[in-house]
Amino acid sequence: MQQINHIIQTQGSEIVQAIGQHIAISLVSLLIAALIAIPLAILLMNHRRAANVALQITSILQTIPSLALLGILIPLVGIGTVPSIIALVIYAVMPIFQNTYSGLTTIDPNLEEAAEAFGLSRQKKLVRVELPLALPMIISGIRIALVMIIGTATLAALIGAGGLGTYILLGIETNNNALLIIGAVLSAALALLFGAAIDWLGKLSFRRVGIVLGVVVVLIGGVAGYRHLVQPQATITVAGKLGSEPEILINMYKDLIEQDHPNIKVTTKPNFGATTFLFKALQSGSIDIYPEFTGTVLESLVKHESSASRNPQVTYQRAQKALKAQYQMAYLKPMKYQNGYAIAITQAFATKYHLKKISDLQRVAGKVHAGFDPDFYQQSAGYPGLSKAYGFKFGSVKTMEPSIRYQAIHHGKINLVDGYTTDPEVQEYHLVVLKDDQKFFPPYQGAPLMTEKLLTEHPELRTTLNKLAGRVSTTDMRKMNYLVTVKHHKAATVAREYLQKQGLLKTGN
């Protein structure tokens, strides 16, 4: 609870912005869905067979899993707000269409006959009789659609459209329940609030509903238009994966680029999504640069044959060559820090037995009570490989969820955990990371990834971004992560302070 309060106090404006994005995406989607579904239902109300076909199609569309739908849309329309809205519209069309259609076709046949016999024109009949009588059904369809949209819109964060989903994904990614709760509770609250608003709308007369909808359209249009006019035309977009570390890095890129090249405007898109989304976004030109790990490139992004190397330089060179050959992408030089698997122990345990390297554990293996992430416990790149490479077996090993693992070692239930080298918890709980002296863990070094085309247009970027090459130690990165994740400092501030301290950025900038 305290943590939630703290986050709300320090990141209030970002949360409000996320709520705004969430509402905007949801309402725009709803509006488009209604503008498709209602006229379609009106068009098909006297053509039962065609209406059934339309209903079948919309039902089938609704069964497509949302993640799959987003995946299908990315190659077609890229990432960001547009595919999110398209996906949400596709989901929302069904309930609105179905309710409007059944509302219009279940009108008392006597009233239909009366309207017919009085010689009302098709339009008059629709506006004066059919739509008003179907209105309660239409409104309930819109309500169903909106509640669904607000829930599903949390997935928009996956492809960089922002919204409250950002907090949910960040919460999952970083084991931060407070963020998760903020995202989930706020989106649930939004759904309830808008559900109530629609119920209120349903009690108004037909004409007033029209007026309210009109005002909403004008407001959304106005805000969107204003933003469009006010936003400066950015020439370079730097994006980052979920989490504090990429956000710190992209702010460093931004500061460096804007210092060296005042004519270039840089926009940052933090928490833009998972690896494949970012990579596809880079391919499609939706973003220009993002920091990627050498290990991840070889594991997930490129095809390569040779077995994994333990040598960071070899890993980087292979990744860089493969990216150039297979995707015409430029992969600039990596920073110093490694964000791979690590073995961490308590300060007390380290001091007592003078433990500094992983090989030191051979002496005390029987006294080790380890808590491992289930993946790490099973993968050959994890504990099984580790124990083989170093030739030891720990006294006891338990598997536990990542966040519980750190809690357990903090409370003395265990004395050794696996983790990532730059996890802020290492600093938070004063843990000691043992040196991988046999170089068992594959290297993961961060470096800026971009298309060769961008580098051809702006060759000066190479020099600027290479200023970070070989800089930023694991300890530096861990400290910065700690400031952002645990202390809730702004990533931009943390990044700027680091660059200034390193003399890479002029102070007073």
Next chain:
Amino acid sequence: MIEFKQVTKRYDDQVAIADLNLTIPTGDFFVLVGPSGSGKTTTLKMINRLIEPTSGDILVDGKNLRDTDLREMRLNMGYVLQNIALFPNLNIQENIAIQPESLGWPRKQRIDRARELLAQVDLDPDQYATRMPSELSGGEQQRVGIVRALATKPNVVLMDEPFSALDPISRKQLQDLVLRLHHELQMTFVFVTHDMPEALRLGQEIAIMRNGHLQQIGTGTDIVQHPANDFVRGFFQNQSAPRAVTIQNLLNAGYGTPTQAPATLMATDSLGTLAQALRQQAAVVVTTAQGPRQVTTPDLLDYLAVKEGD
């Protein structure tokens, strides 16, 4: 004047109207009467083309309906439905003024017309004009239904069993009302009913239909005094004076047992006579064509109980 010339309506193989020839003079109060399935409502709905004839011609004031503009024709023809069918989303004055609205009358004129009509059927405009239909009783709603059909001062008003859903008192009041309106407005009223007394009460001219065929057409007096055939006679008698139930009806229903005892009553005697006789003795013997039959009090009570349930 409305003329039906050799009008036939077929649904698949079913003949709903067979070769109908009919003339309804201008200003007439014309009643179509017949049992259900007789084709009376079909005939009515062909006048405003809710139903199109399969063959034949219908002329209104000499103009063939096929050649008239459908909307324009309907906008100038009143229509009262059996189920009243006021639009539940519109208030009373909006309901009344729906046709004027469609014709593009200015708002002020529409409201004035609605209020004038409300006053004409004894509904206080100040009290009723802005109420919703659901706030009115069935009788009040059908008054609105009737004046809605009069709003554009049409030449022809069609009424499809408008009072069949009402209680006897409201029905009597509304019959008086339409008679008065017809007298005042001099429009052609075409009125459908299955109720012969209602037809006799309202119609200047009555057409009796059965199974899609016109049986007789004439004034009420004509039909009562000179029924064209047994059906007309039967239909009229059946409805106007319910035939007295006799002992024969009871025997036909399977009650009574054969006996050799001497009979005291005839099968054509009324149930009242039977009841009186049964007060004196436990069983009564009745002369029938099939020989004497003995009838007991339980027979009478059972028969009445079953009959009540019909």
